[in-house]
Amino acid sequence: MKHSIQTFLRRSTLAFRCLAIAAVVSIATISSAQPTLFGFNDSTSAQQRQMETQFDTLIDRAEMDRWLREFSSQAHHVGSPKSKENAEAIAALLRSWNYDVEIAEYEVLFPEPLTRELELVAPTRFTASLMEDPIDGDASTSNTDNLLPSYNAFSTDGEVEAELVFVNYGTPADYELLERYGVSVAGKIAISKYGGSWRGIKPKLAGEMGAIGTLIYSDPADDGYGPGDVYPEGPYKNDSGVQRGSVMDMPTYPGDVLTPGVGATGDVNRLSREEAPTITQIPVLPISYRDALPLLEAMGGAVVPKEWRGGLPITYHLGPGPARVRLKLEFDWKMVTAYNVIARLEGTSMPDQWIIRGNHHDGWNHGAADPLSGIVAMLAEAKAVSRLAESGYPPARTIIYAAWDAEEPGLIGSTEWAEHHAAELQEHAVAYLNTDGNGRGFVNVGGSHVLERFFNEIMSDVEDPQTGVSVQQRRRANLRINGGSEKIRNEAKNRSDLRISPLGSGSDYTPFLQHLGIASANMGFGGHSGGGSYHTMYDTYEHYSKWIDPGLIYGRTLAQFAGRATLRLANAPRLPFDFQGFTDNVSGYIEEIETLADDMREKTATDNLDIDSGVYGLVLDPTKTFGPPIPKPAVPHFNFAPLKNALARLEDSAAAYQNLAMTGAAASANQNYLLYTSERELIREEGLTGRPWYKHHIYAPGFYTGYGVKTIPGVREAIEQRQYNQVAGQIDIAAEVLTNLAVRLDELVER
């Protein structure tokens, strides 16, 4: 039986394979049992599900496809005519569906390049073209009206000339290795691969290390012909493609660089540009691998370590030089208007409790994948929600759809709106639900862990369009086979709920979650939609429709998924926040941090011993410049007890609340208020050390990773950055926020 099915699966055509898969999966397809939804009782749950069935029939892929084609017909970055046009078109659609729509405008700083010059001046000469090639068969790539050339927004102006140093991905670990080679970037221009960290980290760290400029290129091993055929033969990055993107110091604060913490309305006090701490210290320019090749080829010095090699047909060298480049960048530091479309559908019974659902509308270019594939799903959802309201299913809570402008340069539209409306949002916002560019494959959900259980219900209820099983089951299967650790693979088999990822940064949830303490989530599909169009001129309708999600079948699934999230939060008599899922995850983070400290302690001790005893001196090749590791101060033992005691208390409170919630009793308005504002207990007005804008003490983007999340960031980053004397204080702070949440839950139970 095993072999015959197997043989059949392998030999059959693709169409047959899909059928065969459905046949052998015993637990396949969406359960017809339909358990009672968390936060509902049997009757309200059945009614909610009935509405969702109707909701699904209202999602129209053909209409989504028309919107996608129309909105992506031209470049539509913030400040461009098309961005305003799209905002108005989106507003008109939402108005036509009876939403109460406003366009919220903010005046923000947005640099556009005036001068971009990059030349190799020694030992040979080469002038980088800095141009992307139009593609036959992709008409959009010939429509360059208002298209921004390749650049990194919020690079400072400057003209520099110096030798190149190759810094791999430009992460802290890379600089540590570079130091072992005796190579410094001080006074040099760093050339870094894209990847390994968020792009903004590269000029930030290079600048801290003394570099006077940074180039970032997409290495073909990571993002080019290595992973697959290049556009137009395949979806991957061709040799002229350049990833644009912001390099503002978002881990310090996102949003308009001149107005940290306040909405960039017309009359607000603004920093001068010189004062703005999130503009880079040194000029930085992204380039294609075609432009990078002559530069890298002209480099000398030590050969890079094996892990640093890329996919160009050369030996990679660290430098410095002899390749010497001149880089000149000048920007038009314009004030532009960001147009956020805000559409409101008033709740019937709990209008003061708001569900906010957003996706940005601005792109770096034609932006078919990023962000329009997400926004067309959100629009389909918004239309269906309004139709349901008209047909007798109005939402109990208020739903607000937001189409953000200026996300690309640094989450500017959403951040300014969130800062502008901070007080009312902290009072009224139940949750913020985000989407962005969408792909094909497995569901990805990141978010506040109190929503883990909520999203697992949705994952179980939405069908994967390629296999017919639930998207949860498909994700579970993927983690079971491809999960990155044994723990993950085992949990995929045995844990009843799949974990949702903690959120770092990279899209518009950041101001809601990490600045305001609003429970947030980010949803999307991916894993089978490889490609290299991201932030290049090739992110077109043609590329998206051919290579990423042909027919928008996952666009429809995203609308179904996010629509359920919106509608269930809007209607649940008791808000479906689960604190046991939260404590289970936090418990894991504390274990991780303890292990991190133990591993660092052991590694540091071993390394220092091996360095002191001269072992490295015996191992390294004396004819090479590569030296021993740099000794580091020993890692002390830390007292994690306060944090673990606070967690233990919270676990008790969470269990007690769970007993209450499981009675199925509807929550009072006040109980619901106490529930959704419980996430506010996890933020502190003081914020994180050195970056007070970030106030959440469970989730933050890493100060040296950018988008990558750091959970319990105060404690974790103090240890990672070897600021040992700060650890105890940060443990106390983390314990305090957990205790505050426990007190809140006790209050809920007592009422």
Added chain:
Amino acid sequence: MKHSIQTFLRRSTLAFRCLAIAAVVSIATISSAQPTLFGFNDSTSAQQRQMETQFDTLIDRAEMDRWLREFSSQAHHVGSPKSKENAEAIAALLRSWNYDVEIAEYEVLFPEPLTRELELVAPTRFTASLMEDPIDGDASTSNTDNLLPSYNAFSTDGEVEAELVFVNYGTPADYELLERYGVSVAGKIAISKYGGSWRGIKPKLAGEMGAIGTLIYSDPADDGYGPGDVYPEGPYKNDSGVQRGSVMDMPTYPGDVLTPGVGATGDVNRLSREEAPTITQIPVLPISYRDALPLLEAMGGAVVPKEWRGGLPITYHLGPGPARVRLKLEFDWKMVTAYNVIARLEGTSMPDQWIIRGNHHDGWNHGAADPLSGIVAMLAEAKAVSRLAESGYPPARTIIYAAWDAEEPGLIGSTEWAEHHAAELQEHAVAYLNTDGNGRGFVNVGGSHVLERFFNEIMSDVEDPQTGVSVQQRRRANLRINGGSEKIRNEAKNRSDLRISPLGSGSDYTPFLQHLGIASANMGFGGHSGGGSYHTMYDTYEHYSKWIDPGLIYGRTLAQFAGRATLRLANAPRLPFDFQGFTDNVSGYIEEIETLADDMREKTATDNLDIDSGVYGLVLDPTKTFGPPIPKPAVPHFNFAPLKNALARLEDSAAAYQNLAMTGAAASANQNYLLYTSERELIREEGLTGRPWYKHHIYAPGFYTGYGVKTIPGVREAIEQRQYNQVAGQIDIAAEVLTNLAVRLDELVER
């Protein structure tokens, strides 16, 4: 203190660094305490050491350098005029040092190419040049007299035309993955990278899978511009370089393909060429990455998995086709004479006990690194040994120096001599000590585990020329930092003796160890002498002297190292065989094999479950051809008790023998005989299943790895190849040889 030394080390010049290293290593430099050598008593040990001090002064690097230059002045493969000339020159030197020298001749089959044609015939046309470029500044590369073009010896003749299939390294695991893509090589031509297994495995497996031809190329990611600058800018393989080499089925038997098991003397019965099972079934040709590029670039089909990607600036595809090639190979199947130089220095007190010390003299080309860097060290050693004999230190046992011919095409010279003299060797040979091409860096010793302790004494006594510490201490430091597993790193810190590697194949020890059961070892230095000259036209004096071991400083160290091994074995009153080191290693192998079975059992069960339940169907991209793994039969539990009981008994016997040996009493002639013939207890006349030439049941080259060793091969390969019904029988056989060795040790103790 830590930091200041560190800073000093990093900032100082190289010359300073070496001094600094010596200064901080507290346990550095060779101990002056000079413990009594194993197998000697205090007095004979002191005398031996005194002799060795004198020995060191006799090693002359300048003379070695002259020999190296002279012997490598022209290509000198078996059958070439220069090979005969070198043999005669070596014989003349040894005769001049008063050795009793003969040139032992064997008549062996050796194919030389007549026709080598490789063309891409579709979808475009390209004719491979199959030529290596001469290099300005390396005069040897312009001296192509008698130079063999690039080819694989013992490829069959043939002309084939078919589509290409990319098979990565052409290992069993690669074909398993290829099957998941639905790609078969049947009727196709396989194109494989060099590496991952011994080259002869590639056409062997491709042929078993139905391919009609094989191309092997050196991918620049592994062996070209990836690891470093290419020749002549650096030591690495340039785009025209081709690795020659034998592809005879050495894991079945090495040596002359027509005379398995017997010496290829003039009158012996020979197989016909058609009968010879070790000639490949399909034609195979090695090519450069310059010639491979147009072929690979023209391929289509699925994109290769990430781990299979190489370093060419293309997307790698699996095929089959559309690239279609025509390959035509014709060979002159010549009978040539192999000239082994055999030089004998009669022992004074135990002339019937022979220490055999060998290194081959034939090369694929100029052969400076391979093999001449080894042979000049052996000659320096032989000269010094003869000078010592003249000055009052004649060896107690007979020493035989052997310079083998025809190693490159398949260990032919050594194998024929060993087969020819099998009976007397089994009676008289104490040990076989091998060297081959030498490099720079760390000492590497592989060999019979009874010699582990012996070699650790030598490692402790020989000084590393770059750091001034013992070569053992330097190797220990390297394992401590770079050891491939935690076990290895911990043992480097804590185990008193460093392990010596078990021997697979790849040089002339194989017939002695694995066919005749003579304790053997292979010695050399490496780790800091990267490069790509191996078996190319660029293995010249110029390349070697510039990039591998300038000044032959490690050539001298090798002579010191191997010379000590020869002299100590020749003089030890009790042969320094240690059986506790042997049992400790064998115990580890048994554990490894049990873990292997357990891991295979668990993995097979998990995979089969995931396949049967359809999980893979949910994970894989339905738009791609990549399918689930192939289900495999469940792995049963095996009874390892007989093997472990035999080992336990052997451990007792080894401990008892150790007690005897540690008394310091000299051994009788008969005790020494029983000692050195103990290795014969580990072979069985029947040999391994399917390859009776290989008779050793502890060490064998892997049937599907080629050079890579398989310890306790009968048991291990039966499990690996999932021949479960053979495992119990193989466990019994392995138990039997261990028991036989225990009986032998008991006999030694009782006498």
